Amino acid sequence: MRYIVLLVFLFSYFTVFSQEKKIQTLDTIYLKSAKIADKSVGQKTIVLNSEIIQNQRPQLTELLNFETLIYFKENGLGMVSSPSFRGTTAQQTAVVWNGININSQFLGQTDFNTISTASFDEIVVRPGGGSTQFGTGTIGGSINLNNNFSFRQKTKFSAHANYGSFHTKEITLKASTSTSNFNINGGVGYFASDNDYQFADSDKKNENGGFYNKSIFLNTAYKFNNQQQLKLYISFFNGLRHFSILETTQSRTKYKDENSRLMLEYSGHFNQFFLNTKVALINEDYTYFPELTTNTDLSTGNATSAILKNELGYTITDDILLKAFINYNNTVGKGTNYNNEERAILTTGFYFKHKISKKFVYQFTLSGDSTSDYESPLLFTVGADFNATPWYQISVNSSKNYRIPTFNDLFWPGAGNPNLKPETSLQHEFTNTLRLNNFTVKLTGYYNAIKDLIIWLPTSGSVWKPVNTNNVLIKGIEASVGYHKVFGHHTIKANASYAYTSSENRNTKKQLTYVPYHKLVGSLYYTYKKINFSINNNFRGIVFTQTDNNKKTALNSYLLTNLKFGLALNTKETMQLGFKVKNTWNTKYQSVAYKPMPLRNYQIYLTLNI
Amino acid sequence: MKNHFLKTLLFLISITLFLSCEKNELDEAYIAKGAYDLGFIVSNEGNFGSPNASISFISADLSTTINEVYSKENNAPVGDILQSITFDDNYAYLILNNSNKVEVVDKYTFKRITTLTQEDIELPRYADTKDGKLYITNARSKSVVIYNIADFSYETTIDIGRAVEQIIVEDDFMYIQNAAYGSGNNITVVDLKTNTVIKTLVTGKGLNSMEEEDGVLYAMHNTGITKIDISTNEVIGEITLRGSLEKPSKLDIEDSNIYFISGSSIYSSPITSTELSDIPLVNSEVVAESWFTGYGFAVENNRIFYADVKGFSENSVVLVYDLEGKFLKSINTGIGTNNIYFND
Numbered sequence: 001m002r003y004i005v006l007l008v009f010l011f012s013y014f015t016v017f018s019q020e021k022k023i024q025t026l027d028t029i030y031l032k033s034a035k036i037a038d039k040s041v042g043q044k045t046i047v048l049n050s051e052i053i054q055n056q057r058p059q060l061t062e063l064l065n066f067e068t069l070i071y072f073k074e075n076g077l078g079m080v081s082s083p084s085f086r087g088t089t090a091q092q093t094a095v096v097w098n099g100i101n102i103n104s105q106f107l108g109q110t111d112f113n114t115i116s117t118a119s120f121d122e123i124v125v126r127p128g129g130g131s132t133q134f135g136t137g138t139i140g141g142s143i144n145l146n147n148n149f150s151f152r153q154k155t156k157f158s159a160h161a162n163y164g165s166f167h168t169k170e171i172t173l174k175a176s177t178s179t180s181n182f183n184i185n186g187g188v189g190y191f192a193s194d195n196d197y198q199f200a201d202s203d204k205k206n207e208n209g210g211f212y213n214k215s216i217f218l219n220t221a222y223k224f225n226n227q228q229q230l231k232l233y234i235s236f237f238n239g240l241r242h243f244s245i246l247e248t249t250q251s252r253t254k255y256k257d258e259n260s261r262l263m264l265e266y267s268g269h270f271n272q273f274f275l276n277t278k279v280a281l282i283n284e285d286y287t288y289f290p291e292l293t294t295n296t297d298l299s300t301g302n303a304t305s306a307i308l309k310n311e312l313g314y315t316i317t318d319d320i321l322l323k324a325f326i327n328y329n330n331t332v333g334k335g336t337n338y339n340n341e342e343r344a345i346l347t348t349g350f351y352f353k354h355k356i357s358k359k360f361v362y363q364f365t366l367s368g369d370s371t372s373d374y375e376s377p378l379l380f381t382v383g384a385d386f387n388a389t390p391w392y393q394i395s396v397n398s399s400k401n402y403r404i405p406t407f408n409d410l411f412w413p414g415a416g417n418p419n420l421k422p423e424t425s426l427q428h429e430f431t432n433t434l435r436l437n438n439f440t441v442k443l444t445g446y447y448n449a450i451k452d453l454i455i456w457l458p459t460s461g462s463v464w465k466p467v468n469t470n471n472v473l474i475k476g477i478e479a480s481v482g483y484h485k486v487f488g489h490h491t492i493k494a495n496a497s498y499a500y501t502s503s504e505n506r507n508t509k510k511q512l513t514y515v516p517y518h519k520l521v522g523s524l525y526y527t528y529k530k531i532n533f534s535i536n537n538n539f540r541g542i543v544f545t546q547t548d549n550n551k552k553t554a555l556n557s558y559l560l561t562n563l564k565f566g567l568a569l570n571t572k573e574t575m576q577l578g579f580k581v582k583n584t585w586n587t588k589y590q591s592v593a594y595k596p597m598p599l600r601n602y603q604i605y606l607t608l609n610i
Numbered sequence: 611m612k613n614h615f616l617k618t619l620l621f622l623i624s625i626t627l628f629l630s631c632e633k634n635e636l637d638e639a640y641i642a643k644g645a646y647d648l649g650f651i652v653s654n655e656g657n658f659g660s661p662n663a664s665i666s667f668i669s670a671d672l673s674t675t676i677n678e679v680y681s682k683e684n685n686a687p688v689g690d691i692l693q694s695i696t697f698d699d700n701y702a703y704l705i706l707n708n709s710n711k712v713e714v715v716d717k718y719t720f721k722r723i724t725t726l727t728q729e730d731i732e733l734p735r736y737a738d739t740k741d742g743k744l745y746i747t748n749a750r751s752k753s754v755v756i757y758n759i760a761d762f763s764y765e766t767t768i769d770i771g772r773a774v775e776q777i778i779v780e781d782d783f784m785y786i787q788n789a790a791y792g793s794g795n796n797i798t799v800v801d802l803k804t805n806t807v808i809k810t811l812v813t814g815k816g817l818n819s820m821e822e823e824d825g826v827l828y829a830m831h832n833t834g835i836t837k838i839d840i841s842t843n844e845v846i847g848e849i850t851l852r853g854s855l856e857k858p859s860k861l862d863i864e865d866s867n868i869y870f871i872s873g874s875s876i877y878s879s880p881i882t883s884t885e886l887s888d889i890p891l892v893n894s895e896v897v898a899e900s901w902f903t904g905y906g907f908a909v910e911n912n913r914i915f916y917a918d919v920k921g922f923s924e925n926s927v928v929l930v931y932d933l934e935g936k937f938l939k940s941i942n943t944g945i946g947t948n949n950i951y952f953n954d
Contacts, residue, residue: 594661
C-alpha cells in the first residue's frame with residue numbers, strides 16, 4: 001500500500017520544485033558568503049533554504065536524508081551519523097562552513113548529528129569532486145553551510161518551538177538587523193531529547209540514548225563602500241550525548257562535543273583586481289566518558305586549526321577571469337592519544353574561467369600541497385556548461401581529488417602509520433538539464449575511480465594499523481525532476497530524485513558496505529492561503545553490512561514518510577502552529593546494523609516571525 | 611585453561627586419531643551427551659558495539675559445521691564481544707566483554723542456564739574454574755569476581771588495581787596476567803585461601819599469553835617464554851628466541867609441544883627447548899588485503915586452527931592443519947573468530 005502511495009505521489013504530481021536556487025522576492029541586496037554556483041561549472045548545486053531547513057530536525061542528518069541522495073548511517077536516532085555520498089566512504093564528504101572545510105582532524109569526517117542546521121541561512125549540496133576548492137575529503141561531494149548578509153533589510157526576529165515524542169524539545173531564537181552598510185545577525189538554538197523510543201516487536205526501549213545540544217551564532221558584515229567589505233563569523237556548538245545501549249547490563253557511556261569557529265573575511269575590488277582573505281580559527285574538542293557518573297579514564301581530543309585563505313583575482317576581460325590562491329593550514333592536536341601533534345599544509349593553485357559566449361562557459365583549477373606529512377598529488381578540476389538551447393543544457397566535469405590521512409591515521413599511539421599516502425579519486429560526470437515550463441529535469445551519469453583507500457586492519461598481535469589497500473570503482477546515475485508553480489492562492493513545489501550507485505571494491509568485485517544501490521527521495525510543499533502542507537519521502541534500497549555482501553546480514557529496504565500540516569494563526573501570518581508526523585507508515589528500520597530507529601512519532605510546533 | 615580439560619582427554623584423543631576416518635566406531639565407543647559434545651567450539655567475538663558475537667560448532671572429524679549455535683538453541687543473540695569461553699565438567703561460561711555479563715550454558719546442549727551480571731563484572735575478559743568456583747577477570751573494574759558455581763551466587767571481588775587479562779587457577783594460587791594489547795610484563799599471584807595478593811612476578815616485556823603444564827607456568831612475551839614454578843612461585847628459567855624469530859604470541863601447549871604464532875606463520879618447539887624454533891611449521895600465506903594474522907589461534911585435539919578474521923568486516927575463515935602443518939580444510943565461521951576449544 002505504502003509503495004502505491006509513493007508511486008502515486010511521484011507520477012501523478014510529477015511535480016517538483018527545482019532544487020535550484022529559490023528566487024528571492026525581497027528587494028534587498030544579498031551577498032552570498034560563498035559563491036558556490038559560480039565556481040561549479042559542469043556540476044550541480046542543490047540549495048536548501050531556511051524554509052526547507054526548518055521543516056526537519058535541527059540536525060543535518062534528517063534534512064539531507066530526506067532532501068538529497070546522500071545516505072546516512074545513523075547509530076540510532078541522534079547518535080553518531082556518517083554519510084555515504086555517491087557511493088563513497090564517510091570520510092569522503094567535505095563539510096564546509098562559509099568556505100572552510102570543518103571535517104574532524106582526528107576522524108577525517110563530520111558527525112552529521114553535531115551540526116545544528118538552525119545556525120545557517122542556506123545549505124548548498126554539491127555532488128562530485130572539489131578538492132581543489134574545499135580540500136581534503138571532497139570526493140563524494142561537499143555540504144556547504146552558509147550564512148548570508150543583507151543590507152537595508154528590516155529588523156527581524158523569529159522564534160521557533162517544537163515539542164514531540166520522546167520528550168524532544170527544540171527552541172530556536174534568531175534576530176537580524178541592518179543599516180545601509182552594516183548587518184548583524186545571530187541566534188541561539190537548543191535541542192534535547194530523552195530519545196527513549198520503543199523498539200519494534202520488543203518490549204525494549206532505546207536505553208541511555210538521551211542527548212542535548214546548544215548552538216550559538218553571531219555574524220556581522222560591514223561595507224566600507226561598494227568595493228570593500230569586512231565580515232565576521234562566530235559559531236559555537238556544545239553537545240552531550242549518551243551513547244545508547246542494547247542490553248541493560250552494558251556500560252552507560254557519554255560523549256561531549258564542543259566546536260568553536262571564528263572567521264574574519266575581507267574582500268575588495270580594485271579596478272580589474274579582486275582580493276579575498278579569510279582568517280579562521282577552528283577548534284574541535286571531544287571527551288568520551290566510559291562511565292556516566294565518574295570522570296575517570298576519559299578519552300579526550302582537542303584540535304585547533306589556524307587557517308589562512310587568500311585569493312587574488314584578475315578580470316582580464318569581462319568574460320575571462322584568472323585567480324591565484326594560496327592557503328595555509330596549521331593544526332595542533334592534543335589529548336589522551338595525541339602528544340601536541342602538529343601539521344602544517346601550504347596549498348597553492350590557479351583558477352581560470354572563460355565565458356566564450358552566452359552559450360558556452362568553462363573553467364579549470366589546478367592545486368597542490370606542500371607538507372611533510374604525506375606525498376601530495378597534483379589536483380585539478382575542469383568543467384564546462386553548454387546551453388544548447390534556452391531549455392537544454394549540457395554540463396561536463398572532471399576532477400582529481402584526495403583525502404589526506406587524519407591525525408588518528410598518522411599519530412595514533414602504537415598504530416599510526418606515518419607512511420600513508422592520501423586516497424585519490426579521478427572522476428568524470430556528465431549532466432543533461434531540461435527546463436520546460438515549470439519543470440526542471442536533470443539526468444547525470446558519473447564515474448569515479450578511487451585509489452589507495454585507507455583502511456584500518458588488524459596487524460601483528462591485536463594492534464590495528466591503517467594501510468592504503470583498496471581501490472574502488474564507482475559508477476552512478478542520478479535523475480531528478482522538479483516542479484514549481486504558483487496559481488491563485490496556491491503554491492506548489494515538488495521534487496523527486498533517484499540514484500543508482502554501483503560502488504565496487506576492485507579487488508573483491510563486491511559492493512561497498514552501506515552503499516545502497518537505490519535511493520529515492522521525493523517531497524511536496526503546498527501552500528494555500530493560511531494553510532501549508534508538506535510530505536517528504538525517503539526510500540532506501542538494500543545495503544550490505546559485510547564486505548562479502550552476505551545477504552543474511554544485509555539491511556532490508558525501507559520507505560520513510562514525514563508529514564507536516566501548518567496553519568497561520570493571524571492575518572499577517574506571523575504566527576504559525578503546526579503538527580508533524582514522522583515515519584508515518586510505522587516502518588521498522590535500521591540505517592546501521594543492530595541499531596533500531598524509532599517507529600511513528602509526532603511533533604507540534606509554534607513559529608513566530610516579526 | 612585449555613590444558614586441564616585436555617589432560618583428561620588423552621584417551622579420546624587417541625581414539626579420534628585412529629578413527630578419524632571411521633566415525634561409526636567412535637559413536638559405539640562413546641555416547642555423546644548432547645549435540646555439541648565431542649567437537650570443536652569456536653568463539654566468534656563479533657563487532658564491538660553490535661550484538662553479533664556467535665558460537666560455531668565443528669564436528670571432531672571436521673565434516674560438519676553449525677554456525678550461530680547459541681542463537682539457534684536459545685532464540686536470542688548471545689551478546690556483544692565474546693572475549694573467551696571457559697569450560698568445566700557441566701557448563702560453558704561465555705565471557706561477554708562489552709555486554710558486561712557471563713552467560714552460563716550447558717556445555718553439551720548450549721541451552722542457557724543463567725546469566726551472571728554482578729556489577730563488578732565490567733568489561734570481563736577471561737575466566738577459570740576450580741573447586742566449584744568461577745573466577746572472572748574484569749578490565750574496567752581491574753578486579754577478579756568470584757562466583758559459587760553450585761547456585762551461581764556471587765561471592766566476592768578481589769581488587770587487583772591494574773590491567774587483568776588471562777587467569778589460571780591452579781593448586782593454591784591464581785595467576786593473573788597484568789598485560790594487555792602488547793604492553794605489560796607482570797603476573798599477579800593471589801593466595802586462594804586468603805584471596806589476597808601475595809606476589810607480583812616479572813616476565814619479559816610484552817607478555818601476551820600464558821599456560822600451565824606439569825607444575826610450570828609458561829608466560830610468553832616479546833623475547834621468549836618465562837618459566838615459573840607454581841609450587842614456589844619463583845621464576846625458574848627462560849626460553850629464548852632463535853635467529854630471526856620476532857614477537858611470538860598465542861602460546862598453546864599440547865602433547866609436550868609449545869605452539870605459537872609470529873605474523874602469519876605457525877611454529878612449534880618441544881617443551882624442553884631452551885630456544886624457540888624460528889623455522890615455521892607452516893605459513894598460512896595470507897593474501898595481502900586480508901592481513902591474516904591469527905587473531906584466533908589454537909591447537910586442540912591434534913588440530914591446529916588459524917583464523918582469518920577478514921578485518922572484522924565479514925565472517926571469518928578458519929584454516930585447519932594437522933600437527934605436522936599439513937593443510938586439511940578451511941571452514942567459514944562468524945565475525946572475529948578469536949579461539950577454538952574442544953568440547954568433551
